[in-house]
Amino acid sequence: MTKMGTGKTAGQQPMGGISRRSVLQGLGAGAVAAIAGKAGFVDHARAAESLNYMCWEGYNTPAILDPFQKANDVAVSVDLITDSAGGFAKLAAGAYRDFDLVSSDSPWIARMGPAGICRYIEDADFTEQYAEFYPQFRAPFAPLQHEGKATGLPTRWGWVGPTVNTKFDKLETWSSYAPVFDAAYRDKICLLDWGDWPIMPLALYAGVNPYEELDQAALDEVRKVLRAAFKNTRAVVADLSIAQKGLIDGSFRALIGGGTYATSSLRLAGHDYIQSIVPEPRNGLKQGIIWMEATGLLDNGKNSKLPVDFLKYIVSPEVAVKLAITEATSNLVPNQKAEALFTEEQKTALQMDYMWTAWDNSQFHTVAPNIDDMLAIWQEELSAR
Known part of the structure; x- marks a missing residue:
C-alpha cells in the first residue's frame, strides 16, 4: 500500500500512499547498511554485467538479490525509495537513463508510460508469467496499461x-x-x-x-x-x-x-x-x-535482456514467497503458484481465505x-x- 501523497511536479499528478513507507525509513537506512555488508555473494568489481534497481525495502533483501546475481554474474546496485512520488520525480527528471528497473506503487509505474520513460513489456514475452498469476492479474491488466501496452508487472498487493x-x-x-x-x-x-x-x-x-x-x-x-x-x-x-x-x-x-x-x-x-x-x-x-506494487523497466536506451530476466525472476513463485514475507512487512503476491509454497501459518497471517472477498468489495487504488x-x-x- 502506498505511502504519503505530496505536491505536484510538472507533468505529473500526485499519488498518495507514500506514508506507509515513511514509518519504515529508519529501518530502510539500517537495512541498506546491513545488505551492503552481506552482499559479498558477488564481487561487484568483477561481475560481467551490472543492473541498477530502484525499489522499496523488501525487494532488496539478499535472499532475493544474491541468487540472481550469482546465477547471472551480475552486480545489482540498489537505490532504495523512501516515497513513491519522490522516486518517480527523480526518474522523470532524467535519472531513468541511469536505471534498468523500478519497483514502486502501481500508479507510478503506470505513469511511466505517459511520462515517456517506460520500456514497455510485450505481453507475449511474459505468457509463462501471466499464466502463473491469479486470473485477476493476467494480461491485459488494466491498472498497468497505457495506450494498450503494459508498463510493468504486479508484484505485491493488499x-x-x-x-x-x-x-x-x-x-x-x-x-x-x-x-x-x-x-x-x-x-x-x-x-x-x-x-x-x-x-x-x-x-x-x-x-x-x-x-x-x-x-x-x-x-x-x-x-x-x-x-x-x-x-x-x-x-x-x-x-x-x-x-x-x-x-x-x-x-x-x-x-x-x-x-x-x-x-x-x-x-x-x-x-x-x-x-x-x-x-x-x-x-x-x-x-x-486495493493497493498494489509493480515492477517496470526503464527506457534507458540499453535494451538489455538482463532487466527482462530480472522482471521474470522477481515474479516467479519461489521469489514471490520471499518478497511476500519480509522482516518489515508481509503482503500478498499475484502469483497463484506461490500459494502452494506458503505455510498454513503464513496463509492465515495474510488472510488468504478473505482476499477475494476484499478484492470484490474494493476500489482499485489509482491516481x-x-x-x-x-x-x-x-x-x-x-x-x-
Missing part, C-alpha cells in the same frame, strides 16, 4: 479497510466506518497519518469517490467527514509500531488507513485476533481499497485527481483539531 482487535470488538461492528463517528467509540480510534490512506476510505463513507474529479461541494464533504473523524479519534499516528502496540493492548479498538499492510506482520507474529476487513458497500460505493486538495484539507483539519 487492501485497506478497518484493522480491528477482535479481543475487544466484533468484526460485524465494522461492516461500515460508522464507529469512527460514534460517541461510544470516542477516544478508541487511531487514524494513521499516512497521506491519502486514511482520507480515501472516509471519503468513500461520506459518499464521495476520491478517484474521480471532485468539485467544491465534494471537497466540502471530505472536509466535514475528516473534521468529524478527528473529533472522535483518540490519536493520529504516523509511527506504525506505536499504532500496532496500541491496537494490541486495546488502547485502540481499530486503526484506520492501514489495512493489511499494518496487519499481516502482527498476525504472523501470533496476533491472529487482529484482522483487516472491508466494509460493505455504501451509497453505491465500494468501501475497501486521485484532487489528492493535493484532500491532503491540504487533512492538514488544515488536523491542525485545528
Whole structure:
C-alpha cells in the first residue's frame, strides 16, 4: 500500500500512499547498511554485467538479490525509495537513463508510460508469467496499461479497510466506518497519518469517490467527514509500531488507513485476533481499497535482456514467497503458484481465505485527481483539531 501523497511536479499528478513507507525509513537506512555488508555473494568489481534497481525495502533483501546475481554474474546496485512520488520525480527528471528497473506503487509505474520513460513489456514475452498469476492479474491488466501496452508487472498487493482487535470488538461492528463517528467509540480510534490512506476510505463513507474529479461541494464533504473523524479519534499516528502496540493492548479498538499492510506482520507474529476487513458497500460505493506494487523497466536506451530476466525472476513463485514475507512487512503476491509454497501459518497471517472477498468489495487504488486538495484539507483539519 502506498505511502504519503505530496505536491505536484510538472507533468505529473500526485499519488498518495507514500506514508506507509515513511514509518519504515529508519529501518530502510539500517537495512541498506546491513545488505551492503552481506552482499559479498558477488564481487561487484568483477561481475560481467551490472543492473541498477530502484525499489522499496523488501525487494532488496539478499535472499532475493544474491541468487540472481550469482546465477547471472551480475552486480545489482540498489537505490532504495523512501516515497513513491519522490522516486518517480527523480526518474522523470532524467535519472531513468541511469536505471534498468523500478519497483514502486502501481500508479507510478503506470505513469511511466505517459511520462515517456517506460520500456514497455510485450505481453507475449511474459505468457509463462501471466499464466502463473491469479486470473485477476493476467494480461491485459488494466491498472498497468497505457495506450494498450503494459508498463510493468504486479508484484505485491493488499487492501485497506478497518484493522480491528477482535479481543475487544466484533468484526460485524465494522461492516461500515460508522464507529469512527460514534460517541461510544470516542477516544478508541487511531487514524494513521499516512497521506491519502486514511482520507480515501472516509471519503468513500461520506459518499464521495476520491478517484474521480471532485468539485467544491465534494471537497466540502471530505472536509466535514475528516473534521468529524478527528473529533472522535483518540490519536493520529504516523509511527506504525506505536499504532500496532496500541491496537494490541486495546488502547485502540481499530486503526484506520492501514489495512493489511499494518496487519499481516502482527498476525504472523501470533496476533491472529487482529484482522483487516472491508466494509460493505455504501451509497453505491465500494468501501475497501486495493493497493498494489509493480515492477517496470526503464527506457534507458540499453535494451538489455538482463532487466527482462530480472522482471521474470522477481515474479516467479519461489521469489514471490520471499518478497511476500519480509522482516518489515508481509503482503500478498499475484502469483497463484506461490500459494502452494506458503505455510498454513503464513496463509492465515495474510488472510488468504478473505482476499477475494476484499478484492470484490474494493476500489482499485489509482491516481486521485484532487489528492493535493484532500491532503491540504487533512492538514488544515488536523491542525485545528
